[in-house]
Amino acid sequence: MTDNALFDYLLRLGDTSLVLGHRLSEWCGHAPELEEDVALTNIALDLVGHARLLLSYAGEVEGQGRDEDALAFLRDVYDYRNHLLVEQPNRDFGHTIARQFLHDAWALELYEKLMVSADHRLAGIAAKAVKEKRYHLRHSGEWVVRLGDGTEDSRARMADAFDRLWRFTAEMFEADAVEQALAAAGVAPDPASLRPAWEARVDAVLAEATLPARPAIIGTSGGRIGRHGEHLGYLLAEMQFLQRAYPGATW
Amino acid sequence: MIADLAADQGVWGPGPGDGAAVGAAWEALRTVMDPEIPVLSVVDLGMIRGVEAGEGGRLRVRLSPTYSGCPATGIIALEVARALDAAGFPNAEVVTEVAPPWTTDWISPAGLDRLRESGIAPPPRGAGKRALVAPEERIACPRCGSTDTEVISAFGSTACKALHRCRSCLEPFDSFKCI
Numbered sequence: 001m002t003d004n005a006l007f008d009y010l011l012r013l014g015d016t017s018l019v020l021g022h023r024l025s026e027w028c029g030h031a032p033e034l035e036e037d038v039a040l041t042n043i044a045l046d047l048v049g050h051a052r053l054l055l056s057y058a059g060e061v062e063g064q065g066r067d068e069d070a071l072a073f074l075r076d077v078y079d080y081r082n083h084l085l086v087e088q089p090n091r092d093f094g095h096t097i098a099r100q101f102l103h104d105a106w107a108l109e110l111y112e113k114l115m116v117s118a119d120h121r122l123a124g125i126a127a128k129a130v131k132e133k134r135y136h137l138r139h140s141g142e143w144v145v146r147l148g149d150g151t152e153d154s155r156a157r158m159a160d161a162f163d164r165l166w167r168f169t170a171e172m173f174e175a176d177a178v179e180q181a182l183a184a185a186g187v188a189p190d191p192a193s194l195r196p197a198w199e200a201r202v203d204a205v206l207a208e209a210t211l212p213a214r215p216a217i218i219g220t221s222g223g224r225i226g227r228h229g230e231h232l233g234y235l236l237a238e239m240q241f242l243q244r245a246y247p248g249a250t251w
Numbered sequence: 252m253i254a255d256l257a258a259d260q261g262v263w264g265p266g267p268g269d270g271a272a273v274g275a276a277w278e279a280l281r282t283v284m285d286p287e288i289p290v291l292s293v294v295d296l297g298m299i300r301g302v303e304a305g306e307g308g309r310l311r312v313r314l315s316p317t318y319s320g321c322p323a324t325g326i327i328a329l330e331v332a333r334a335l336d337a338a339g340f341p342n343a344e345v346v347t348e349v350a351p352p353w354t355t356d357w358i359s360p361a362g363l364d365r366l367r368e369s370g371i372a373p374p375p376r377g378a379g380k381r382a383l384v385a386p387e388e389r390i391a392c393p394r395c396g397s398t399d400t401e402v403i404s405a406f407g408s409t410a411c412k413a414l415h416r417c418r419s420c421l422e423p424f425d426s427f428k429c430i
Contacts, residue, residue, distance in 0.1 A: 035403065035404035035406070035414070038404065038406050038407065038408070039404060039405065039406035042320060042406040042410055043320075043406070044320075045319075045320030045321075045322065045410055046318065046319050046320035046410070047320075048320065049318070049319030049320045049321070050319050053319070053349060120350070121350075123350070124349045124350025124351070124352070125349060125350075127350060127351065127352045128319060128349050128350070128352040128353075129319060131352065131354075131378075131430040132318065132319055132320070132430070135405060135406075135428070135430075138405070139405055139406070
């Protein structure tokens, strides 16, 4: 295992948390009800908190003097390593919930396995994050059921959201040289090993929500190696504006 | 290993072998209140994992952040340094420790009482063993004590709180999220 692989892996996890956290923060002041406005922004804060821990560590592993802020605000689209799933735009509330649920079910499984990582720093971060991911998954899962088994309109919107998102889920279980090296060293689980539990959890919630069953997934991938869709650029343009326009600004 | 460590206690003061300086530092830390829940000090919250006197008398304070999403973490570290400075410990080193992860089980008994008195239902004990995906037990209303309560929202006005309603006295109330 090399430090390079660990650096790449930490970016993949950290960027995925950061981008999803930013997407949720876009709901601030726009959610369908006050409680959800509070919930989505609370979850956004947790995700940004996890991203800070992961990106700070990534900067230390890289050893080039970049801290969490430099990694978050001064990298361009092609240097971002997040999953394509989390950069998908919010659309309606149901779409946001479907995206969140598919991610939460994966992230909870991942952090549970990372708690026994041979890398103690990463194990510590995972042990902290796992408690919050349980809250997130319960929240997103309950909403999938409520909306799927809700009105004709909410059910149609949820079904449409899952239809749009399935294609981005295969990437969460792919492994290249980075994950393979870390799995061999006992630092991270083989991503494919997360799949059975994820599928079981997703299928159970879809069934309770009376939504169509999960189709065979033909995957689109590339986010983990910097190949993104058009949406991420717009997200970063907004998120990074201040540090780009006023380098080093603090308050 | 981490799960075992999480079952550890909240460390609410100096140990038997600690000198007067460390004791004085603990007293200073008891004056640092959580900006979002000002009835609780950082000591009562179990955020202070240890105070050690290093070389030349320089103090080292180990601080555990509570919720990852808590926006007050930065200001709390600043307030800790400021309180130690005012108590005669300039240049104290404040170190953040993520592992073992902070748990609501580390809140002191006095802290739990003060939460209840201020209208916030304290977190039930046993967070480490609790399966959060399972249905939660009924939280007792901090005003009338009834357990006939319901959750309005799992996410409340701050990262650490959820919103409930009492079906007996009909009052809404905050509860401290159990992690």
